[in-house]
Amino acid sequence: MLRRTVLFVSDGTGITASALGKLLEHFPSTQFTQVRLPFTDTLDKIELAQSAIKRATDEDGGRPVVIMSLGNVDLRNKLKQANAYFIDLFNTFIDPLGLELDQKPLTGAGIAHSVMGSNYHERMEAINFTLGHDDGMTNSGLDEAQVILIGVSRCGKTPTSIYLAMQFGIKAANYPLIPEDFERGTLPEVLYKHIDKIFGLTIKAERLHSVRSERRPDSFYASLDNCRKEIATAEDLMRKNNITWADSTSRSIEELSAIILQKIRQPAK
Amino acid sequence: MLRRTVLFVSDGTGITASALGKLLEHFPSTQFTQVRLPFTDTLDKIELAQSAIKRATDEDGGRPVVIMSLGNVDLRNKLKQANAYFIDLFNTFIDPLGLELDQKPLTGAGIAHSVMGSNYHERMEAINFTLGHDDGMTNSGLDEAQVILIGVSRCGKTPTSIYLAMQFGIKAANYPLIPEDFERGTLPEVLYKHIDKIFGLTIKAERLHSVRSERRPDSFYASLDNCRKEIATAEDLMRKNNITWADSTSRSIEELSAIILQKIRQPAK
Numbered sequence: 342m343l344r345r346t347v348l349f350v351s352d353g354t355g356i357t358a359s360a361l362g363k364l365l366e367h368f369p370s371t372q373f374t375q376v377r378l379p380f381t382d383t384l385d386k387i388e389l390a391q392s393a394i395k396r397a398t399d400e401d402g403g404r405p406v407v408i409m410s411l412g413n414v415d416l417r418n419k420l421k422q423a424n425a426y427f428i429d430l431f432n433t434f435i436d437p438l439g440l441e442l443d444q445k446p447l448t449g450a451g452i453a454h455s456v457m458g459s460n461y462h463e464r465m466e467a468i469n470f471t472l473g474h475d476d477g478m479t480n481s482g483l484d485e486a487q488v489i490l491i492g493v494s495r496c497g498k499t500p501t502s503i504y505l506a507m508q509f510g511i512k513a514a515n516y517p518l519i520p521e522d523f524e525r526g527t528l529p530e531v532l533y534k535h536i537d538k539i540f541g542l543t544i545k546a547e548r549l550h551s552v553r554s555e556r557r558p559d560s561f562y563a564s565l566d567n568c569r570k571e572i573a574t575a576e577d578l579m580r581k582n583n584i585t586w587a588d589s590t591s592r593s594i595e596e597l598s599a600i601i602l603q604k605i606r607q608p609a610k
Numbered sequence: 611m612l613r614r615t616v617l618f619v620s621d622g623t624g625i626t627a628s629a630l631g632k633l634l635e636h637f638p639s640t641q642f643t644q645v646r647l648p649f650t651d652t653l654d655k656i657e658l659a660q661s662a663i664k665r666a667t668d669e670d671g672g673r674p675v676v677i678m679s680l681g682n683v684d685l686r687n688k689l690k691q692a693n694a695y696f697i698d699l700f701n702t703f704i705d706p707l708g709l710e711l712d713q714k715p716l717t718g719a720g721i722a723h724s725v726m727g728s729n730y731h732e733r734m735e736a737i738n739f740t741l742g743h744d745d746g747m748t749n750s751g752l753d754e755a756q757v758i759l760i761g762v763s764r765c766g767k768t769p770t771s772i773y774l775a776m777q778f779g780i781k782a783a784n785y786p787l788i789p790e791d792f793e794r795g796t797l798p799e800v801l802y803k804h805i806d807k808i809f810g811l812t813i814k815a816e817r818l819h820s821v822r823s824e825r826r827p828d829s830f831y832a833s834l835d836n837c838r839k840e841i842a843t844a845e846d847l848m849r850k851n852n853i854t855w856a857d858s859t860s861r862s863i864e865e866l867s868a869i870i871l872q873k874i875r876q877p878a879k
Contacts, residue, residue, distance in 0.1 A: 343711065354868035356777075360629030363722040367704050367715035379868040406707065426710045433702055435636050438675065441695045442612065446636035453632040454864035461862055468769050500737050503772060508625075593730055595723035599623035599648040 343371040346397035346405040348378060350390050350420060353451030355379040358408045358430060374401075381411070382450045387419050394423040412448030460510050467506035467513070474514035475499055480531045483514055488605050489535055490515040491528070491579070492542035493571045494562075495552050497589035497597065501542065504594040509602065523574040528582060540601050541579040541586030546572055548590045612640040615666035615674040617647060619659050619689060622720025624648040627677045627699060643670075650680070651719045656688050663692040681717030729779050736775035736782070743783035744768055749800045752783055757874050758804055759784040760797070760848070761811035762840045763831075764821050766858035766866065770811065773863040778871065792843040797851060809870050810848040810855030815841055817859045 347365060349358040355377045365373050376397070378390050397405040410430040411417045421427055431446075439446045455461075473479065474486065476499065483489065488511060490498045498515035505511040522529060532539060544552075546569040553563035561567055579586050587600050616634060618627040624646045634642050645666070647659050666674040679699040680686045690696055700717075708715045724730075742748065743755065745768065752758065757780060759767045767784035774780040791798060801808060813821075815838040822832035830836055848855050856869050 343713075345711065354862075354864045356864050356868070357629060357632045360626060360632075361703065363626045363629075363727075364699065364704055364707070366721050366724075366727055367717075368707070368711055368713050369716065370713060371711055377868075377871070379872065406710070426707070428703060428707075430633065434630065434633055434697060438633070438695070438697075439637070441675070442614065442637055442640055444612070444637050444639060447638065448636075451865065452635050454862050455635075456860055456862045456865075458632075458635055458862065465769060465863075468772070472768065499741065500734060500776075503737070504776065507769075507773065507776060591725055593623075593723050593725045593727065594734075595623045595625050596720065596725075599625070599646075602646070603648065 343403070344374070344401045345371055345403055346374045346376060346401055348376045348390065348393060348397065348405055348407045348425075349409075350378045350381050350407055351410040351451075352382040352412055352416070353379065353410070354454045355410070357453045358410045361408050361428070361430075373406075380450075382413070382416070384416070384419065387416050390420060391423045394425050398424065410453075412450055412452070414448075463510040464507060467510045468503070470512040471502050471506035471514070474512075475502065477516040477529070483531065483535055485512055486514040486535070486538060487512045488514075488601060489532065489539050490542055490601075491518055491532070491539055491575075491584070492586075492589075493518050493544070493549065493568075493575050495549060495556075496542045496544040497594065498542055501589070501594045501597045501601070504598050505601065508598065511602070511605075518571075518575045518578065520571075522578070523571065526578070528578060536582060536584070538605070539582075539584050540604060541575075541584045542589050542597070543572060543576055543579075543586050544588065545590040612672070613643070613670045614640055614672055615643045615645060615670055617645045617659065617662060617666065617674055617676045617694075619647045619650050619676055619678040619680065620720075621651040621680050621682065621685070622648065623723045624679070626722045627679045630677050630697070630699075642675075649719075651682070651685070653685065653688060656685050659689060660692045663694050667693065679722075681719055681721070683717075732779040733776060736779045737772070739781040740771050740775040740783070743781075744771065746785040746798070752800065752804055754781055755783040755804070755807060756781045757783075757870060758801065758808050759811055759870075760787055760801070760808055760853070761855075761858075762787050762813070762818065762837075762844050764818060764825075765811045765813040766863065767811055770858070770863045770866045770870070773867050774870065777867065780871070780874075787840075787844045787847065789840075791847070792840065795847070797847060805851060805853070807874070808851075808853050809873060810844075810853045811858050811866070812841060812845055812848075812855050813857065814859040 349355045351358050381390055405425050407425040408428045435446045492498050494517050502513035502515045505513040549568040550565040557563050585604055618624045620627050674694050676694040677697045704715045761767050763786050771782035771784045774782040818837040819834040826832050854873055
């Protein structure tokens with residue numbers, strides 16, 4: 342297997358640059374070592390980056406990929422004296438975009454992820470809301486929720502809610518469906534007046550059994566039979582109430598969130 | 611103020627494409643409307659995207675920016691028949707990177723954010739760990755933590771911990787410093803054996819006062835005077851124990867996380 346190092350060199354957090362690192366998943370037959378060099382904003386630090394490039398080349402037997410986001414032109418040019426395959430976010434994106442918009446881009450360090458960012462405070466508020474409305478812990482404030490995820494215990498509601506809040510500033514509450522609900526055959530009463538905001542998650546019984554068994558091995562709760570029954574009843578409940586749902590078994594929280602966003606951003610019918 | 615729409619068109623979640631949207635912060639004098647079109651993986655959906663492009667052009671009085679990630683070449687070419695400024699992740703990054711690596715990239719839909727991604731399960735485990743070790747809720751399992759954030763109540767420990775877990779797969783516990791600790795003049799006892807993993811957060815008193823006042827207005831807890839005293843004592847405690855800390859007042863959780871990662875990834879001295 343081919344080995345290559347990818348260095349993310351940024352004068353800020355390096356988060357935008359390393360988001361592009363996800364594109365490396367398109368090359369599964371190369372084993373990438375990812376190295377982040379944030380706050381690289383002086384000539385000295387550029388020299389350290391150059392040494393890292395050289396070291397990686399020696400270790401891998403091939404030049405590294407450098408994904409770089411440096412506002413300062415001198416630092417940019419200096420770094421490029423090293424031997425690497427450079428992807429320069431300024432050259433490739435920001436400068437051409439400036440021509441398109443007929444505007445000079447800001448070139449200060451760390452602009453993309455400062456607290457001044459356009460929706461930073463919205464995102465922080467959403468995180469607070471979501472943590473305070475995890476696992477049905479309160480019924481108050483549900484009016485404020487933009488989405489309420491429901492589903493059986495351990496089907497992925499919490500990480501998906503937090504991702505929606507952190508990434509998109511969505512106030513996402515979540516509510517478990519529990520044995521009492523299944524016996525009664527109705528959703529928790531408080532949810533009916535928010536029915537338009539509800540999105541369901543479901544999961545395959547085998548997977549739920551394995552997830553629950555990690556926490557409570559050999560319990561009734563984790564048994565395959567109980568998982569099957571809970572899931573079937575939860576799906577019945579959702580069907581009966583016309584709730585859209587998605588299966589979390591083979592979907593990442595990013596994929597689930599993208600599906601949920603599509604649903605909640607559609608105008609109500 | 612110039613108005614432009616940015617469309618993120620992807621055959622997957624669109625998350626990699628929209629991460630590049632952060633680069634728009636470099637153009638503060640344009641007001642961008644961001645529209646995500648995930649799962650655009652058929653000709654019909656490409657046509658919907660083309661209509662959205664046209665509509666945005668009419669509304670803004672200028673052609674939109676389209677950041678696109680489409681594995682299928684036919685869909686890619688079809689979309690580009692619309693009049694927009696295109697940033698094509700395949701043309702710009704993935705295909706040239708394939709030449710550099712001498713490998714054909716995978717072109718299936720949604721490769722970047724599937725559960726098959728290289729560290730997905732590590733990230734999910736980290737989120738579970740972090741949620742289970744928020745706010746000093748348990749002392750068990752701290753051996754497993756990769757970092758333990760400490761600081762006064764409401765200084766930003768929780769969102770930073772969750773970001774570290776979600777984005778980087780770091781198991782981040784956090785522990786509040788509370789009046790009992792200040793009276794005793796020592797850190798919580800349990801933390802001393804993990805002192806190498808501790809990172810401190812601090813905050814300006816005025817900001818803390820304002821954050822706490824939202825929750826408990828006019829309380830002693832939120833009073834400026836108490837905030838000042840708690841912060842001074844917490845900083846004293848951290849200084850006495852040689853704990854590195856960062857001020858969260860004007861830093862985003864992304865910036866704090868980048869700082870913390872730099873610290874914890876340095877080899878111990």
